[in-house]
Structure formats: C-alpha cells, structure tokens
C-alpha cells in the first residue's frame with residue numbers, strides 16, 4: 001500500500017489543492033498563449049488603479065481624453081495596467097490559466113503595461129506587443145497562491161506572485177527531480 005503511494009510522487013496542481021487555501025505552489029509550465037479577449041490590460045486611474053470609463057468630450061480641441069474615477073470622485077487621465085492572463089500547460093499536461101497584475105508583470109517584462117499598450121496602439125487586440133508575443137512557447141517557473149475560487153473550479157485562474165524565466169533556475173528545478181509541482 002505504502003509503496004504504491006511512494007511510487008507516484010508526481011502531483012498536479014488540481015490534485016494537490018484540497019489541502020488548504022493558504023497553500024503556495026511553485027511549478028514550471030510552458031506558455032501556450034496570451035489571452036487577448038478580454039485584453040491583457042485594462043484602463044485604470046493612475047492614482048487608485050480602479051477601472052475608469054471615458055467621459056464624452058464634445059469639444060474637438062485635441063485635448064487628451066478624460067476618464068471618470070468613481071473611487072477618487074474626479075476626472076483623471078487614464079493609464080494602462082496589466083491584467084495579463086497566460087494559458088499554460090504544466091509538466092503533467094494539465095492546462096491552467098495564470099493571471100498577473102501590474103507589479104508582477106512589469107517587473108518580469110521590464111516594461112509597464114502603458115509602454116506596451118502604446119507599442120500596439122491602434123492595432124487589433126490580437127496583435128500583441130513583442131514582449132508578450134515572445135512568451136509563447138517559453139517554459140517558465142511560476143509561484144502562485146491557491147485561492148478559494150481555485151478550490152471551487154478548475155477553470156479559475158491562478159494568481160501569479162512571481163514568474164521567473166531564468167534558465168539556470170529551471171534546470172535546477174529539473175535536476176532535483178521535484179514533483180511536477182512543489183507546494184509549501
């Protein structure tokens with residue numbers, strides 16, 4: 001009985017998450033695609049980061065558009081912020097969705113969402129900026145937390161806390177023959 005358990009140390013994220021919602025996991029996975037519907041960024045208030053909506057501007061004087069922030073209760077100029085969803089496949093062939101927000105994504109991509117959004121301004125949403133297109137096919141390490149939504153549905157996204165594409169760290173992960181996923 002014991003030996004059959006020991007023979008099968010390979011775990012997947014879904015089989016592993018019944019334990020506790022406070023669990024954190026690290027796993028290598030290959031990026032299959034970057035979701036663009038909805039887009040990989042949202043239009044935010046630069047002060048509070050809440051989603052903002054444009055206000056009608058009747059004058060056509062070329063002034064920059066203004067947006068209404070209901071939280072700050074004023075008109076603001078907006079900025080793009082990451083809400084980046086990657087579809088990945090982990091080493092157990094399981095398909096997962098990972099979501100990242102501004103601090104994690106901009107540190108990893110070394111560019112703010114606003115800079116990348118400017119790069120593809122005026123193009124259809126399916127046209128990705130170079131830094132995002134380059135992720136497709138890449139194997140990376142993700143550190144993610146498991147939320148109550150992940151416990152309820154296998155379709156829920158995992159929120160990424162750290163993403164690393166360092167080749168040496170990936171090789172080290174493989175060398176230690178760790179299970180497909182490593183949880184603490």
Ligand SMILES: [Zn+2]
Nearest residue numbers: 045048069072
């Ligand atoms: Zn605001």
